[in-house]
Amino acid sequence: MDRGEAGSILYQTTLDVGLQPGCDPCGVEQAVRIARRFPRLRYMGSKYKLIPHLAEVFGSLQFKTVLDAFSGSGVVAYLLKAMGKTVHANDFLRFSAEVARATVENPGRTLTEADVRALLEPNPARSHFIEDTFDGLYFSRQDNQFLDNVWSNLGRLDDPYKRSLAIASLVLAAAKKQPRGVFTVVGRRYDDGRLDLRLSMQEQFLRAVKMYNRTVMPGAPGNRVTCSDVFDLPDDRYDLVYLDPPYVPPRDDNCYIKRYHFLEGLACYWKDVKILYNTRTKKIEKKWTLFSYKHTIVDALDRLFAKFSRSIIVLSYSSNSIPPREVIMDLLRRYKKTVHVVAVPHRYSFGTHQHVGVGRNEVSEYIFVGM
Numbered sequence: 466m467d468r469g470e471a472g473s474i475l476y477q478t479t480l481d482v483g484l485q486p487g488c489d490p491c492g493v494e495q496a497v498r499i500a501r502r503f504p505r506l507r508y509m510g511s512k513y514k515l516i517p518h519l520a521e522v523f524g525s526l527q528f529k530t531v532l533d534a535f536s537g538s539g540v541v542a543y544l545l546k547a548m549g550k551t552v553h554a555n556d557f558l559r560f561s562a563e564v565a566r567a568t569v570e571n572p573g574r575t576l577t578e579a580d581v582r583a584l585l586e587p588n589p590a591r592s593h594f595i596e597d598t599f600d601g602l603y604f605s606r607q608d609n610q611f612l613d614n615v616w617s618n619l620g621r622l623d624d625p626y627k628r629s630l631a632i633a634s635l636v637l638a639a640a641k642k643q644p645r646g647v648f649t650v651v652g653r654r655y656d657d658g659r660l661d662l663r664l665s666m667q668e669q670f671l672r673a674v675k676m677y678n679r680t681v682m683p684g685a686p687g688n689r690v691t692c693s694d695v696f697d698l699p700d701d702r703y704d705l706v707y708l709d710p711p712y713v714p715p716r717d718d719n720c721y722i723k724r725y726h727f728l729e730g731l732a733c734y735w736k737d738v739k740i741l742y743n744t745r746t747k748k749i750e751k752k753w754t755l756f757s758y759k760h761t762i763v764d765a766l767d768r769l770f771a772k773f774s775r776s777i778i779v780l781s782y783s784s785n786s787i788p789p790r791e792v793i794m795d796l797l798r799r800y801k802k803t804v805h806v807v808a809v810p811h812r813y814s815f816g817t818h819q820h821v822g823v824g825r826n827e828v829s830e831y832i833f834v835g836m
């Protein structure tokens with residue numbers, strides 16, 4: 466137990482903060498096991514490692530409908546699906562939305578062997594966009610041709626969920642073949658020869674299809690996905706809203722497009738996005754968000770809490786970020802009578818903000834609960 470500067474007390478478990486244990490702890494454990502199937506995309510701020518803690522918190526609260534407003538890699542929305550909740554997953558990035566459509570909204574479609582054969586078949590009329598635009602940047606010519614070919618064959622799939630499964634698999638394959646999973650660097654400088662980099666794009670794709678097929682399960686009726694700025698979502702009523710916005714670090718930026726522009730482009734074949742051709746990485750124009758700046762983050766959190774004030778709010782935030790815990794508590798108390806904080810020690814494995822040194826990466830991950 467640690468006594469915070471503002472006098473608030475931080476606890477390590479939900480029981481300590483007075484939340485009741487889940488009425489069905491076995492169900493929670495099983496949901497955690499199911500969530501472990503979720504393919505691991507190296508994604509900045511992913512809650513993959515925190516899933517047991519989040520499951521414990523969710524398991525202690527009474528709710529049926531839930532919005533995951535910043536779904537990112539999709540792992541939390543998938544956990545909530547596994548817990549039997551009616552889930553709305555949202556993120557303003559298209560590749561996040563495709564992954565969530567394949568895994569959270571998808572009520573049971575998988576890619577069959579025939580589907581995969583149709584996707585892999587050489588297509589003489591295939592587009593050459595990736596081969597031409599990204600030649601010599603990230604992948605071999607053959608790997609680029611493979612991506613173009615599968616995209617050109619996507620129309621052969623007869624179902625939108627199968628299409629999302631195929632796009633999610635392309636995204637995972639491309640992420641695995643890029644050192645550190647981020648597209649801020651070009652060339653093979655960080656190629657340490659590990660298996661993920663030695664496998665061809667086709668081999669990675671086939672592995673990814675298997676992994677995503679394994680995630681497919683029916684869920685509660687009404688699971689759905691949107692791709693929208695959080696403030697443009699209609700003011701629907703949810704029993705609980707999970708908020709995991711980007712954290713504003715003291716230094717560096719938290720831009721997702723800068724790191725994942727290739728995956729974002731791949732999810733829509735660069736349709737309706739602006740490529741900045743003068744950049745070395747051929748990145749796309751970044752998406753502006755209130756959650757990226759020190760001078761807008763407090764207002765952004767305040768607006769977020771106001772928007773979802775009728776729901777139980779569960780918020781993830783990091784101790785290493787701006788604003789500090791006490792400010793978030795005060796903001797939440799404007800809208801919620803009771804606010805609890807669970808602090809989970811967490812070491813970020815993600816290679817961002819490396820320049821600040823190892824010690825700075827050992828932070829607490831806060832889970833605020835406002836009721």
Ligand SMILES: C[S@@+](CC[C@H](N)C(=O)[O-])C[C@H]1O[C@@H](n2cnc3c(N)ncnc32)[C@H](O)[C@@H]1O
Pocket residue numbers: 508509510511512513534535536537538539540541555556557558561693694695696709710711712721754755756
């Ligand atoms: C910390 S990540 C979420 C991680 C996710 N919970 C997971 O476990 O993978 C933050 C997400 O917020 C999204 N985002 C940023 N600003 C947004 C906005 N204004 N509206 C919707 N999504 C936004 C980013 O695309 C990113 O996926």
